[in-house]
Amino acid sequence: MIKRTIEENIKQQLQGKRKIIVLYGPRQVGKTTLINSVISDFRGKVLKINADEQLYNDVLSSRDFSKLKGLTEGYDLLFIDEAQRVTDIGINLKILYDNLPELKIIVTGSSSLDLANRVNEPLTGRIITNNLYPISILEWQNFTGLNNFEINRQLEELILYGMYPEIFSWQNFNQKRKYLEDLCNSYLYKDILSLANIKYPEKLNQLLKLLAYQTGQLVSLQELATTLQIHRDALTNYINLLEKSFVIFRLSGLNRNLRKEVVKMDKIYFYDTGVRNTLINDFNSLQFRNDKGQLWENFILSERMKVNAYNETFVNSYFWRTYSGAELDLVEEKDGRITGYEFKWGSKNSKAPVSWTENYKASSFSCINTENFMQWLKQDEKII
Structure with a gap:
């Protein structure tokens, strides 16, 4: 176990x-x-x-x-x-x-x-x-005894098929896909539908697919409501329902300068990237995908969320973006200290945007990529 x-x-x-x-x-x-x-x-x-x-x-x-x-x-x-x-x-x-x-x-x-x-x-x-969330990558490492290099070799598979416990018992990729399809059909829809009075259940499925395609992007509720042809209040209810049912989570924009920073729209991510890939029916290798950056961002944010939750770390999490286009994938505010993070697939590195360093002089910045993410997650790891 x-x-x-x-x-x-x-x-x-x-x-x-x-x-x-x-x-x-x-x-x-x-x-x-x-x-x-x-x-x-x-x-x-x-x-x-x-x-x-x-x-x-x-x-x-x-x-x-x-x-x-x-x-x-x-x-x-x-x-x-x-x-x-x-x-x-x-x-x-x-x-x-x-x-x-x-x-x-x-x-x-x-x-x-x-x-x-x-x-x-x-x-x-x-x-x-x-x-309790899907298996964390730190729990998986503790269980397998793999070092960071060996974990990195498994990373693409973990991102594609997600971290639900049973997924690790299937060796065949087709079996993994079949399990995820059954999982989505049994809990994403049936449990939610049984727990709430949803007037148009087919809209829930359509909404999930739209959110899956918009992972890591600014989400306009009005645009989604128009696309789905439902009232904005109904859409808000659906999203709240999906949050409370541990399907998705939101990041809001850091709000320190209303004239420069985008704060009226949220970003929405999935607790499990395997579920996200199932919704859009795409398990192609990352080297052939245009959304590998989005997938990596979703995966690492979910892992960070697990670490913070299990360690009982009291931290406020945001994204940061200005109207001029400068942005950071994650900003954490803890005990009055602000840290900005940019996520990059592979060994890519980046520097903090100039507008970030100018406006948040007391903050720090790190670029998290596939070579250093395990060390980052382990900084406050709780020993088990």
Whole structure:
């Protein structure tokens, strides 16, 4: 099993001050496997429940303490998998938490959308939340023992097929593509459609393809809405839905000088480049692709996001662009310090734009390419 960086975090949470531990993440990302590993050496009696099973679902949504107590009596730890399936899960967890002070609770959800809405308000002050993403390249290196040079030789395959755990169990490229197609059809669409009232589901598919083609580019919501022939409010709702379902994430523009800097449009990226390539049905070698720069930018941003999240690094992330065309792919603001980054495929290097150094004199700058990206990601790596 590939050891996940946040496993030790969750173990410490389980041993620390009593809280309900919540693990969010998309389907197939390894949430159940991770929690089973966390609780494998737990000293106490564990009740594992899959909320897809109606028998347990009825009790867990009952708001009846006698039923809830009857279900959990004699157990030291309750693990609810796919907890977003339970009606009023937050209120029922609150009843358990408030009335059974010795019971430890862990829940997982395949989408933060429904689970977050049902959990956050009833359980204010009672929960610790964690996010699990596709395998990080640092987790993959720790698992395989490959050095940076050997990882670099695998880089194109990792970018093309992405980092979902099961993708590593398939050796044949056709099998990898088939898995990704099944993954997209099962979680990108069906789960999202079941969790929200989407009036035109076919528009969601069209939107994802448009976003896939515009990876790394400024995205105009009005232009997308016009192309899809839907209201801008509906489009905004779709994008929020895709964000909460761990399909895409956004970067906003750094806003320090409104007259010079582009801040009204966002850039949108995919959590997994394999999913992005599946949406546009393109797995050609990078040497034959015009979008290899976009793919590299998306891949490295996703990896940086994982590192920051797992290390609990409190950082604000932006892109930077001026109306004159100067730009940086990533700007991080941490503890008052600003650092700009430009991503280049291969061994290419670059200098900071003159307008960046003139306007942000106290900032620093780095060019991240395929030769130094592993060292960059490892700067604050949490040892696992």
